Amino acid sequence: MSSRLGYLGGPGMPGRPDPGRRRVLAMAGVVTVALLVIVCQLWYLQVLEGGRFQEASDKNRIRIRPIAAPRGILFDRNGLPLVDNRPAFTLSLIPRELERDPAQRAATLGRLASLLQIPFAELQDAVARVSPDSILPVRVRRGLTMDDVVRVEEWKLELPGVIVEVEPQRAYPNSRFAAHLLGFVREANDEQLKQGRYRRGDMVGQSGLERLLDEFLRGKDGGERIEVDAMGRQMRMIQSTEPHPGAQVVTTVDRRIQEAAEKAMEGHAGAVVVMDPRNGDVLAMVSTPAFEIDRFTGTIDREAWLRLVQHPEHPMLNRTIQSQYAPGSVFKIVVAAAGLQEGSLTPTDRTDCAGDFRLGDWTFKDWKEGGHGSVDLLEAIRHSCNVFFYEKGLKIGGSVIARYATAFGFGSPTQIDLPGERRGLIPQPRLRRDRRVGGGWHAGETVNMSIGQGKVLVTPMQVARFMSAVANGGVLWKPRLVQRIERRDKGVVWSDGGSVTGHVELSPMVWAFLRHSLWSVVNDNGTGAGARIPGLDIAGKTGTAQMIAKSRASKGQDHAWFAAFAPVREPEAVIVVLVERGGKGGQVAAPIARKILNAIFMEKVASVELGG
């Protein structure tokens, strides 16, 4: 090989001249010279000009200005916004630009504390939590008023390291609007920070849809890297990243109905659910009293928070799914359905109601002093006769009633997407006897269950699902809150076509009878007459859930129910109204339902009134 490679040299011939070697050494020389040039440049930069660059380095002040991504907007089913964003002022500290000297820094913070009436310790805590070299602003207080901003700007020179940022913040149509449904947004708390998904100061949905959909709504923050002079004025923009706004959520809620329902419930504690029986869409969800949803967005002090949480009326509770009540006479629909389908009850069965019902040593009273006289099933439902259902309930049997109640979804959660849903309770007679829990089942318990009292517990949402099934012929829909989620760049990223969670099979005759009898409750001088709207066929059932205390003082402390759907032929809306300690369902809940139904079917009703 070597013989061919004369120039490259060859092994074993040390004596021969090796021009390749010379060239390699020459290249080594070139590299050495290049390294020396670099050394000269370093000498120039670091030693000759070093002082000048040192000065430039000291003057270098860089700030990172985070640009919060606007949270996604929640829309109602018609495209009206349920919440919006507006710019708000936030007070922030930049640790690196605060005074180095502890005493001077304390003076700055003290000045700020007295200027804006912020506890001094709160400011110190905020600074102590981060590195003193950090150039990321630490958010101290959100939702500054214009006065606050002016005050800070006036004192700017005495407040090095203090800045006011502008961030988008949630804005609500009014401060209690759909509070439980939407949920509040607040800075990530310590527990959420520990999970590592959020950074300090991030705004996070804490309840309702804001929490459920937080991942979609929050978007991605952008930021700017800017260089500022000693006065904190921006000298130049170095780098900027655009924020990506959060996704837009189209809910099933109808803002108009929601507003009407909230207005109708003013002054009452309770809950309203409006549902579309054709698909389970939740059109309105109201729980009163509501909390002021915008109170949380800014900085809420501990006392105000405790006042809310410990309030005797529990404003934080979403009564539509998180409270359970005895259903009262609304439950009679279940009993009637069970009896008719099983054949142990026929529409022509009659009972003579004298105002009370005796079982052994016990006496069960009708709500009407003196009784209803001789009533058949239709009349018993229309006038909500208790004695009729005491007697027929016993005949049908507790376990059969429980089976139908369970089939209608009572005692199991509706699987709505909001957290904290209660499942209610349907006592199971057979189970209890077999397992000998609580000493067995008394016939009296069946009697109580027949009018929706005793141990039966339901949530308003369960009643809405049940009433929808009565309206649509037995389909149990999962209550749907969100139709779809859209991102600006990617289109629809999530959608829900609705889902059926159960089916109740009753003969068409039974469905027809139930619908007719519920229609007569409202339209034939029944207990639900208070909900009657001329020109609209409403079917409904009142309920009055007695409180456990039977003393005279608790009179008028009953929970008032009204559950209805309309129009009867092709139901478009189911409405459930519950008023806590409201009194009689027919007197309190039905008129509220009337107002809401009026709003829902405004156009239909108006045309009838004009025509007639």
Next chain:
Amino acid sequence: MVGIDRRLLQNVDWPLLGATVGLVILSASTLASLHVGRAGGSVAVRQLAWFGIGLVALVIVASIDYRRLVRLAPLIYLAGLGALVTVFLVGRTVSGARRWVFVGPVSVQPSELFKICFVLMMAWLLASRWAQPVNRTTLVLAAPVAAVPMILILKQPDLGTALLLGPVLIALLVAAGMPLRTLGGLVLAGLAAAPLAWLVLKDYQRERILVFLDPVRDPLGSAYNVIQAKIAIGSGQLLGKGVAGATQSRLAFLPERHTDFIFAVFAETWGFVGCLVLLACYALVLLRGFDIAASTREPVGRLVALGVTALVATQVLVNVGMVTGLLPVVGIPLPFMSYGGSSMVVSMTALGLLLSVRMRQFQ
């Protein structure tokens, strides 16, 4: 095949390895002081882990006779080309450039790995019978072998790596005995074609060259890196600011401070004196490399040794030249110092080849 003769071990170049270990220690301590991003101090740990992997690569490569590797060079070269094409098929795009391919949990930069393939292939080609005698004909043979990968790498785009292959090729041609007049003509032709190259460059690459020629042209945009790097280096002065005082670097004024601009961080922290130590380590590595190439009379060994030495030398000179403002900004990592797995493993493999040549010099 991998068995090592005791005589071979006696010829291991310990000063070369010592200087390398010194560089890696400087790298890890500089990275540790930076608190880069979410990974924090673990960047330094990962750099050391890569050094460990690189060390394994070095031992394997050094224990194989380089002549066996060069005999396989065409295959290795084709595999390298395949990897470069893979980038376009399944590559990951980071800030506009498709340079990375995922292999399990790690992302690999095929253009980095290709450098070694290139040196082996050129050594094989120039020592082959068809290339003799070395003259214009050799150039015609070498041109496509160099041009194809360069175009692929340029397309990623990774201008730095593509340009790197040029000096390596020239160094190999010089050592192989290319008449200097022919070589001069080649370089002149290259310069004449430079305006053409201007048309091929991406906008940001043109901007970088313009900024190099006139730094105040756009102090907010592409000149920012250059200005900030100069401030960092200059403010280090004679003795440096120490880890705590290196505000330029720690406060993130510097972009790419743990990769391409790591020299500026080091210079700010340790000053002119520290830079001299760092450059002395590089000088030791490079001069040992040239010495091995010069003292090897076996032609293939000389070309391999010179090729890898030229590879490392070009990277060091271009990177430091760029960071100190002597050259336009080109994305080339500083061997052994910049954070990056592919770069570390490739640099260690290069040293392995150098050692392999050195250990078999006197056989």
